[in-house]
Amino acid sequence: MQDASSRRAPMPAVIRSSMGSARGWVIACVALAVLSWATLPTVPSYDPFSWIVWGREVVVPHLAFFVGGGPSWKPLPFGFTVIYALFGSAAPALWVITARIGGLLGWVAAWRLAARLCPGRWGLVAGAIAVGGLLTTQDYGYYFMRGASEPGLVACTLWAIDRLLEGRRGSAFWLLIAASLIRPEWWPYTVAFGSWLSVRGGAWWQSWRGRTVVMGGLLLIPLGWFGPPWLGGDDPLLAAHNAALYNGQLGPDPLRAVIGRAVDIQIWPLLAAAFLFVVWVVVVDIRRRATSTRGWVIGVLGAFVCIWWVEVIVMTIWLGYPGLERFFLPAAAVVCVLGGTGIGGVGRAVSGSVRDRGRPEIVAAVAGGMVVAAMVAGSVLVSRGAVDLLLGAEGQAALAQRTLNGLSSSVAAAGGRRAVLPCSSSFAAVNHSAQPALAWDLRVTLQRVGSAMTRPGVDFIGPADIATGIPAAIDPELVRDRVVARRGAWTAVALDRGGGGGSCVGR
Numbered sequence: 001m002q003d004a005s006s007r008r009a010p011m012p013a014v015i016r017s018s019m020g021s022a023r024g025w026v027i028a029c030v031a032l033a034v035l036s037w038a039t040l041p042t043v044p045s046y047d048p049f050s051w052i053v054w055g056r057e058v059v060v061p062h063l064a065f066f067v068g069g070g071p072s073w074k075p076l077p078f079g080f081t082v083i084y085a086l087f088g089s090a091a092p093a094l095w096v097i098t099a100r101i102g103g104l105l106g107w108v109a110a111w112r113l114a115a116r117l118c119p120g121r122w123g124l125v126a127g128a129i130a131v132g133g134l135l136t137t138q139d140y141g142y143y144f145m146r147g148a149s150e151p152g153l154v155a156c157t158l159w160a161i162d163r164l165l166e167g168r169r170g171s172a173f174w175l176l177i178a179a180s181l182i183r184p185e186w187w188p189y190t191v192a193f194g195s196w197l198s199v200r201g202g203a204w205w206q207s208w209r210g211r212t213v214v215m216g217g218l219l220l221i222p223l224g225w226f227g228p229p230w231l232g233g234d235d236p237l238l239a240a241h242n243a244a245l246y247n248g249q250l251g252p253d254p255l256r257a258v259i260g261r262a263v264d265i266q267i268w269p270l271l272a273a274a275f276l277f278v279v280w281v282v283v284v285d286i287r288r289r290a291t292s293t294r295g296w297v298i299g300v301l302g303a304f305v306c307i308w309w310v311e312v313i314v315m316t317i318w319l320g321y322p323g324l325e326r327f328f329l330p331a332a333a334v335v336c337v338l339g340g341t342g343i344g345g346v347g348r349a350v351s352g353s354v355r356d357r358g359r360p361e362i363v364a365a366v367a368g369g370m371v372v373a374a375m376v377a378g379s380v381l382v383s384r385g386a387v388d389l390l391l392g393a394e395g396q397a398a399l400a401q402r403t404l405n406g407l408s409s410s411v412a413a414a415g416g417r418r419a420v421l422p423c424s425s426s427f428a429a430v431n432h433s434a435q436p437a438l439a440w441d442l443r444v445t446l447q448r449v450g451s452a453m454t455r456p457g458v459d460f461i462g463p464a465d466i467a468t469g470i471p472a473a474i475d476p477e478l479v480r481d482r483v484v485a486r487r488g489a490w491t492a493v494a495l496d497r498g499g500g501g502g503s504c505v506g507r
Helices: 022-039 046-059 075-117 122-135 140-146 150-165 169-180 184-200 208-233 238-245 254-264 268-288 293-319 325-356 361-382 384-391 393-413 416-420 432-442
Strands: 428-430 457-461 479-487 490-496
Touching (some): 022 075, 022 150, 046 075, 075 122, 075 140, 075 208, 075 293, 075 325, 140 384, 140 393, 169 184, 169 208, 184 208, 184 293, 184 325, 208 238, 254 268, 254 293, 268 325, 384 393, 393 416, 393 479, 416 432, 428 432
Antiparallel strands (some): 457 490
16 A cells, blocks of 8 residues: 555645645536536537547447547547547537536646745735636637637646645646646656656655556556557557648748747736746845745746747647647646746735835735736736637637537438438538537548538538638539528538439438
């Protein structure tokens, strides 16, 4: 049995959390995520809907397991969707709820870390600013509302740091494993930490049992990333190939573009605050010729941000990755924590200065609060675009829910799978972003549904909006044979070569 002292070696009290147990926060976040399902539009976006379709293929006997025709492969979400497929039509909602649990836990972790690094009551202010910064990172509201994996990735990142600061090495290790099953950039960090545990992590971790646990955890990474794509598509490197094929729209100067994305993903006032705060802490420690535990942690977090940036930039320039903004989210989450801590620290310093001049405690607190409020208000004003994106996320999700519900109605009106795909060779197409939703409604693999009408079949034509993307491109040799169904904004049209009305082109 694992020795308690080797599992947990608490950090000094100056950086320990006083914001309750992790278990309590998990229970609260689960309850809130379920409540969000009952009160907010709950529909997956393109990527998660594809994972849900793949998960169903594992448990439904008549479906072949085919990993392809969709987004890049991610093992951790797939593991959840296989389980949720057992619950039938509830699977999409169950996955979105799970993703929102991750999003809520990310907020909690950002709050805890900033409060931990900014001592005293100003830690609560620092935590609130960190959460606000996290919410205004690019597209975070969209990711949260539509079941993307990014909020869960942020939660794994920040909670791994939190657990490390609590001395919970085992929890931190498994959180890093989970993060590594979402983004490959985490692999070297996880392998390095697992190796350290086996060598210097304590008596239990250095025993054969501990090393077996580490090796088993690390083995999950290659098995998860390469195993299912190989079994379900004969391409163990599917994720890497899809990433390399994706057009990142980097323009003529990819290096400048990808650096710009690293900077732009979080609001720049918070990035500036994080940079100045880390520099200030490092300079103070250098002048004192002694590094405090808190200063060491802040310096390491700052270094992590820089190393993560370099890693993503190298993968983009030399390995052909698209260098999307969301690849920088783990670093951006840490920036939000550091920036919130820095701004909270300014309020603490101002309050302390006023108090040292003999002013009453309430006056000192008000003075510090006014400075912080001014900094936050200024940040909001210069980052209005990010705030507007956050406020518009619910409306976008509601639009997506209405549109995809309309697609489901049009599939039913067309006669369902048997009518739309009467033969094994039958084909259907739809607006690009609605491809996995149509595959889900038709109960087929993504292989049977395209985002381009390349051969005779049924084309579901919907509105060209943010929820569905542009309608499927149609091969010029195909001509309209007949309208199969109309429901709301959707029209299902049978297309054939020369209007022959073949028996395999819908009924």
